[in-house]
């Protein structure tokens with residue numbers, strides 16, 4: 001009998017719109033000869049099966065009942081960006097129910113959802129990262145105090161955000177407070193990070209049959225000042241896969257990405273952002289996305305195709321990892 005796979009999508013954050021797009025690509029490319037795939041929408045109004053027949057998910061055991069028949073799942077395919085599918089919450093729930101899933105585990109998901117904790121652990125492992133300061137809403141720190149520690153220009157980011165929402169690049173000291181206020185509107189924690197000058201790359205990494213595999217690298221060329229929401233989702237950027245870079249640089253970025261995947265004990269496919277610091281030609285890691293975008297136009301599907309794999313083979317490889 002075919003194994004039953006729940007493809008989860010939606011979520012409780014602004015990234016839900018992206019989740020629905022990712023889930024369409026994933027659902028279209030799950031090998032139906034191998035797996036029975038059920039799309040489950042997890043949204044603030046409830047958890048629902050999205051088939052021709054609608055059903056409410058029983059949270060006691062993550063089951064659904066269709067035509068009077070109870071269906072329990074053998075594994076969960078995670079296509080949900082932001083909370084609760086990318087920050088470890090659902091991973092902890094599935095752990096309690098003993099249902100395997102395609103993403104990183106609860107601890108890694110929670111850790112990497114926090115940008116500052118991510119760069120802190122990466123730095124400890126010898127991966128290059130930008131110098132940064134971690135701020136908390138309840139403890140006021142003045143722009144002057146921040147600029148004593150790190151140098152302009154800086155990036156101000158909500159620490160747990162995604163999709164560049166609430167983020168600013170600050171070139172002048174007098175603009176720092178406005179940027180802090182904007183970021184604190186999105187999050188209780190904010191990261192202020194030194195700007196790394198150089199070309200930007202992003203790279204998918206996944207595991208298949210126990211081997212950590214780096215996908216071809218994508219160069220991101222933003223038409224905006226940085227890879228912001230518009231650049232990401234409204235076409236104001238160019239993405240070149242595979243990136244046109246010397247093989248030595250390719251190796252350097254792929255090695256750093258595989259090292260990060262291993263150090264963070266990742267599972268499934270993740271996408272890691274880097275800036276190649278033009279001062280020393282070393283890749284500086286910005287963040288790890290543990291549930292990267294998977295719409296047809298997204299970077300990971302482009303990289304999978306550039307590697308010469310079909311998306312069908314790719315999603316089968318991710319699902320099969322749940323059962324080894």
Ligand SMILES: Nc1ncnc2c1ncn2[C@@H]1O[C@H](COP(=O)(O)OP(=O)(O)O)[C@@H](O)[C@H]1O
Pocket residue numbers: 115130155157161162163164165167193194195196197200226227228273275286287
């Ligand atoms: N320290 C930095 N130096 C240079 N560019 C940065 C830095 N931090 C962020 N950026 C730019 O901002 C974009 C978004 O930042 P990132 O940390 O990847 O957050 P997210 O993608 O979750 O919004 C990056 O893709 C990059 O273009």
Ligand SMILES: [Mg+2]
Pocket residue numbers: 273287
């Ligand atoms: Mg990013």
